[in-house]
Structures are given as C-alpha cells and as structure tokens.
Amino acid sequence: MVSVTRITALAGGVGAAKLLRGLVHVVPPEDLTVIVNTGDDVELHGLHVSPDLDIIMYTLASLIDEVKGWGIANDTFNCLEMLGRLKRETWFKLGDKDLAIHIVRTQLLRSGLKLSQVTAELCRMLGVKARLIPMTDDDVQTMVQTKHGILPFQEYFVKRGAKDEVLGVTFKGIEGAKPAPGVLEAISQADRIVLCPSNPIVSIGPILSIPGVRSRLREAEAYVVGVSPIVGGKTIKGPADRMMAGLGFEASAYGVAKLYSDFLDHLIIDKVDEALKERIEELGIAVTVTNTVMRSLQDSIELARKVLGAHENA
Amino acid sequence: MVSVTRITALAGGVGAAKLLRGLVHVVPPEDLTVIVNTGDDVELHGLHVSPDLDIIMYTLASLIDEVKGWGIANDTFNCLEMLGRLKRETWFKLGDKDLAIHIVRTQLLRSGLKLSQVTAELCRMLGVKARLIPMTDDDVQTMVQTKHGILPFQEYFVKRGAKDEVLGVTFKGIEGAKPAPGVLEAISQADRIVLCPSNPIVSIGPILSIPGVRSRLREAEAYVVGVSPIVGGKTIKGPADRMMAGLGFEASAYGVAKLYSDFLDHLIIDKVDEALKERIEELGIAVTVTNTVMRSLQDSIELARKVLGAHENA
Numbered sequence: 001m002v003s004v005t006r007i008t009a010l011a012g013g014v015g016a017a018k019l020l021r022g023l024v025h026v027v028p029p030e031d032l033t034v035i036v037n038t039g040d041d042v043e044l045h046g047l048h049v050s051p052d053l054d055i056i057m058y059t060l061a062s063l064i065d066e067v068k069g070w071g072i073a074n075d076t077f078n079c080l081e082m083l084g085r086l087k088r089e090t091w092f093k094l095g096d097k098d099l100a101i102h103i104v105r106t107q108l109l110r111s112g113l114k115l116s117q118v119t120a121e122l123c124r125m126l127g128v129k130a131r132l133i134p135m136t137d138d139d140v141q142t143m144v145q146t147k148h149g150i151l152p153f154q155e156y157f158v159k160r161g162a163k164d165e166v167l168g169v170t171f172k173g174i175e176g177a178k179p180a181p182g183v184l185e186a187i188s189q190a191d192r193i194v195l196c197p198s199n200p201i202v203s204i205g206p207i208l209s210i211p212g213v214r215s216r217l218r219e220a221e222a223y224v225v226g227v228s229p230i231v232g233g234k235t236i237k238g239p240a241d242r243m244m245a246g247l248g249f250e251a252s253a254y255g256v257a258k259l260y261s262d263f264l265d266h267l268i269i270d271k272v273d274e275a276l277k278e279r280i281e282e283l284g285i286a287v288t289v290t291n292t293v294m295r296s297l298q299d300s301i302e303l304a305r306k307v308l309g310a311h312e313n314a
Numbered sequence: 315m316v317s318v319t320r321i322t323a324l325a326g327g328v329g330a331a332k333l334l335r336g337l338v339h340v341v342p343p344e345d346l347t348v349i350v351n352t353g354d355d356v357e358l359h360g361l362h363v364s365p366d367l368d369i370i371m372y373t374l375a376s377l378i379d380e381v382k383g384w385g386i387a388n389d390t391f392n393c394l395e396m397l398g399r400l401k402r403e404t405w406f407k408l409g410d411k412d413l414a415i416h417i418v419r420t421q422l423l424r425s426g427l428k429l430s431q432v433t434a435e436l437c438r439m440l441g442v443k444a445r446l447i448p449m450t451d452d453d454v455q456t457m458v459q460t461k462h463g464i465l466p467f468q469e470y471f472v473k474r475g476a477k478d479e480v481l482g483v484t485f486k487g488i489e490g491a492k493p494a495p496g497v498l499e500a501i502s503q504a505d506r507i508v509l510c511p512s513n514p515i516v517s518i519g520p521i522l523s524i525p526g527v528r529s530r531l532r533e534a535e536a537y538v539v540g541v542s543p544i545v546g547g548k549t550i551k552g553p554a555d556r557m558m559a560g561l562g563f564e565a566s567a568y569g570v571a572k573l574y575s576d577f578l579d580h581l582i583i584d585k586v587d588e589a590l591k592e593r594i595e596e597l598g599i600a601v602t603v604t605n606t607v608m609r610s611l612q613d614s615i616e617l618a619r620k621v622l623g624a625h626e627n628a
Contacts, residue, residue: 045421046420047417075392078411079411079414079417081411081414082411083417085414085440086414086415086439086440088418097393099396106360125399125400
C-alpha cells in the first residue's frame with residue numbers, strides 16, 4: 001500500500017513527463033508538486049517559450065503529442081510556415097495550438113506576473129491539478145560550451161541537433177537566482193522526493209544549482225528516490241550520455257548516483273544495469289532494479305509504484 | 315492610354331484592397347503608394363494587429379482569402395481555438411498564418427522600429443512591390459460613441475457586429491499624431507491621387523484628420539479622383555451607410571462627395587446613382603458613372619482603368 005502523501009518531484013522534460021503521468025494515476029494529482037527546470041527557456045519571435053514546463057503541462061493535461069514526445073497532439077504548423085516565409089528562424093518547431101500557450105505566457109509576463117504565477121494560471125486553465133513550479137522566477141540560461149562556441153541550450157540541442165561535443169555547461173544568471181516561491185517549502189515539507197529520469201547535467205543540474213536548493217535537499221526529512229535516465233550506458237532520449245562522458249562523468253546509472261550521492265537515498269535502475277547495483281550501494285544509496293523504460297502508460301504507472309514503494313525495498 | 319505615373323491612394327480595408335488589386339494590374343506596382351488607415355489597429359493577446367494594412371498587404375501579395383475578404387486563404391484557426399481554451403477573447407478571428415504577421419510586426423515594433431518601417435519590411439518579405447505607408451507611426455485610435463458607451467473601433471465593428479447606432483466618432487491621439495514619413499510627400503508628388511471606396515468616416519476619415527494631410531490634399535497638383543463606397547444608398551460591406559446617416563450626413567454618393575468637396579476633383583459613382591450626377595457636379599466635382607461593384611478581378615481592373623482615365627472624362 002502506498003502511504004506517501006505529499007510528493008515533490010524535480011523534473012526536466014520528456015522522461016520526467018512520462019514518470020509523472022504514471023504518478024498522477026497512482027496518487028491524487030493534488031498531492032504532487034513538480035519543480036521544473038527553466039534553464040532551457042528561450043525567447044523566440046518575441047515569445048517566452050518554456051519547453052520543460054510545457055512538456056509536463058501538456059502531458060498532465062493529456063494534450064501531449066505522444067509520438068513526438070513534445071508539443072500538442074494533432075497540432076498544425078501553419079504559423080511557423082508563414083514565419084519561414086517572413087525569413088524568421090524555424091528550427092524550433094512551434095505548433096499553432098502550442099503558440100497559444102507562448103502568446104498567453106508572454107502577455108501575462110509582460111503584464112507583470114512572475115513565471116510561477118503564470119504557470120499556475122496556465123495549469124488552472126488547462127485543468128492540470130498537480131502543482132507545477134518553475135525552479136526560479138529569475139532568468140537563468142543553460143549555456144553549452146562546444147568547439148563551435150558557447151551556445152544557449154536550445155541552439156545546441158534543437159538547432160544543431162546536439163551533435164557537438166560538450167566541453168562544459170554553465171548556468172548564466174544562477175548566482176543571483178532565487179528559488180521560485182514554494183520551491184524550498186515543497187522540498188522541506190514533502191513526504192517523498194522524486195528525482196525524475198531527466199538529464200542530470202542540464203535538466204536536474206540547473207534546479208540543484210539554484211542557491212539553497214541542494215542544501216535543502218540534503219536536509220530534507222523525506223526519502224529521496226531517483227530514477228536513472230541512463231540505461232545500459234545510453235539515454236532513452238537526448239544527449240545525457242555523451243554530455244556526462246564529455247564532462248568526465250561515468251555515463252551510467254552509477255555516474256548518475258554519484259552526481260546525486262550527497263542527498264539521494266535510493267536509485268531505481270534498469271534490469272540491464274543490475275551489475276551496477278553493488279557499486280551504487282557502496283555510495284550509501286539503496287537500489288531497486290526494475291524495468292525503467294516507459295513505452296506505455298502501464299509502464300509509467302508501474303514505475304511510479306516502484307518509486308512510491310522504494311523505501312519498503314530498501 | 316494611361317499616362318499617369320506616380321499614383322497615391324488613400325485606403326481603408328476591403329473595398330480599397332479590391333480597387334488596388336485592379337490598379338496593380340494596370341500600372342507597375344512600383345508606381346503606387348498607398349496611405350493606409352491605422353485607426354482600427356488593435357492590440358490582441360499582446361500582439362499588434364493592423365487590420366487595414368493586413369487586408370491590403372495580403373491582397374497585393376495574392377494571399378487574401380477572397381471569399382471572406384480578410385485573412386489569409388486556406389488558413390487554420392488552431393491557435394485561436396487554444397486561446398479560447400485559455401479563456402482569452404476570441405471574437406477577433408486570428409488565423410494561424412495571419413498570426414505570423416502579427417508576431418513579427420510586434421517583435422519588430424518592440425525592437426524599436428516604427429510601424430512604417432515594419433510595414434515596409436513585411437511588404438518586402440511578402441513580395442509586395444507597391445509602397446504601403448501607415449497614415450502615422452503614432453498611436454491613433456478610432457473610438458465609436460454608442461448608447462452602449464464609447465467603444466474602440468474593433469469592439470464596435472467585430473465584437474458587437476456594428477449593430478449599435480453610431481452617435482459620434484473620434485480619433486483618440488489624432489491631435490499629436492504626425493503623418494508617417496513619406497505621407498505628405500506622396501500626396502505632393504503624385505500625378506494622380508485616388509480616394510479608395512472605403513468608409514469616409516472611419517477609414518478615410520482618420521487619414522484626413524492627421525494634422526497636415528487634408529491641407530496637403532487641397533494644395534496638391536494632382537487630379538484627385540474618388541470612388542464612392544456608397545451604391546444606391548447602401549455600402550457593399552461594412553456600416554458606412556448607417557454611420558453616415560447616424561452622424562447627420564446623407565448616406566449616398568452625394569454625401570461622400572460633400573465630405574471630400576474641399577479637395578476632390580472627380581467622383582466615380584455607380585450606374586444606380588446616375589440621378590445624383592448633377593447634384594455632385596454642382597459641388598464643382600466632375601463625375602464618371604460606371605459599374606463600381608467589384609465582383610471579380612476583371613471588375614477591379616476595369617474600375618482601376620476608369621480611375622486612371624477619369625481626367626479624360628471630366
């Protein structure tokens with residue numbers, strides 16, 4: 001039986017959304033707070049786009065295009081086509097329905113609301129009952145150092161297809177960034193903290209780097225459970241494996257465990273990584289071995305159950 | 315033979331666009347300058363929308379939805395649908411392709427460009443060779459006084475369907491508005507000035523009310539030819555007839571002639587209004603009687619030829 005009541009998750013994009021989709025089938029969504037990376041946020045055509053917030057919001061609102069893993073299902077791209085005709089850059093694939101979110105977000109931000117307030121309002125309008133909080137209301141930009149120069153994350157990731165070797169990652173503006181209202185409280189007051197299977201460097205990394213967040217996690221009373229985004233030395237999606245390797249970390253579930261070892265109680269790893277169990281346990285981290293690849297809603301639900309029941313398996 | 319070289323037109327929306335579409339088939343579009351009403355401009359969802367500029371731009375770029383008379387052909391409304399879901403007002407029907415124009419216009423305005431510069435840039439990107447100039451780069455808002463209160467033009471026209479009796483019309487901000495760069499020169503240097511068949515109160519009216527424009531028209535050397543938007547006491551489209559009546563003007567081609575009598579040399583009226591010819595001539599205005607209802611491109615071309623050849627018929 002799952003007795004956890006208040007759950008706080010740290011989340012990036014696609015992998016996180018898949019786990020959270022399972023979680024809201026297992027616990028009342030009102031019990032779930034999700035702290036979301038905004039280091040990938042980007043201004044496009046004068047509009048504020050928050051890719052990770054959107055993926056999670058669309059997923060929890062059952063709007064997500066499950067085939068692509070981003071954007072809204074059955075969307076069209078007629079505005080983007082015309083933007084191309086107007087000689088605008090079109091490498092970031094903004095759908096027509098999707099655009100409505102960015103238009104309203106931008107308008108509300110310009111009216112003086114903070115990103116956390118705008119996010120709450122968008123969630124309310126889309127019927128998302130879980131509480132989504134951006135990691136910060138301040139401007140933080142994930143910058144990726146490559147041989148091609150220092151690129152904003154979306155230019156590295158979407159425009160150039162994550163093809164460049166990663167020489168370094170920095171979070172511009174992080175020193176002065178404050179956690180958004182509710183972030184630290186959600187960590188302190190949680191019964192369970194979940195590290196979603198997101199890129200530890202550029203998705204979870206920025207959240208942990210907001211001054212005050214990491215120390216709050218270390219002090220948290222809640223049992224802290226992570227799901228490794230690296231399975232058999234590879235990521236399901238995205239460049240986490242190559243990025244970790246490029247930065248001198250082991251691209252494995254063990255490497256993930258090490259990055260979180262100062263606050264992580266438990267790591268869920270895939271069956272293919274069973275051999276890593278003992279090494280991870282030597283870091284003082286309990287391990288559950290299970291299927292972590294979420295190909296269906298049922299997979300997400302089962303993995304969510306493992307996350308919530310992890311302490312019984314410690 | 316048409317010997318006119320530099321043509322300057324004063325224009326509102328749909329009726330103007332239909333005549334201009336004919337004109338660019340009769341003369342090189344590079345010879346045409348169009349001064350366009352911006353009193354109907356409106357900010358929607360944080361985006362700057364210029365309905366009259368758009369109708370003319372889309373028409374001259376062959377993008378216009380000819381059935382509706384506004385917007386872009388084969389457009390979709392997916393963003394608008396989602397804006398509705400986000401509890402935004404959706405009475406102004408923004409298409410997805412159409413939105414790209416407003417997004418880029420807004421972005422360029424925010425970057426510091428003037429509306430006249432942005433318009434030139436949009437026209438260049440869409441391949442419009444005629445020169446479109448907004449009447450002013452300043453903020454002028456056409457306000458319509460009704461029993462329901464004083465409404466911005468688009469609220470009176472689109473949101474409430476032009477159903478209210480019009481008690482008065484004012485142009486907010488007009489006293490301090492300057493003609494956009496090129497407006498006065500286009501009037502002085504023209505060989506032919508054309509008053510398009512647009513609403514004389516709320517389409518041509520704001521242009522004439524920009525300080526300096528009306529006196530420049532009176533002093534212009536060019537032959538000034540208008541086309542009556544009122545045919546048989548009715549407008550083809552829009553509320554000009556009821557608006558003129560409500561404000562105490564005669565809702566007829568004669569009423570139009572009177573409104574322009576201080577600078578108009580020639581008015582083209584419809585065959586159904588032949589009986590008004592003598593009264594208009596008594597104002598010192600020459601008259602051509604012809605078919606003025608443009609149901610096809612051929613109609614537009616023939617009317618454009620009448621406009622250009624009007625002086626031979628005076």
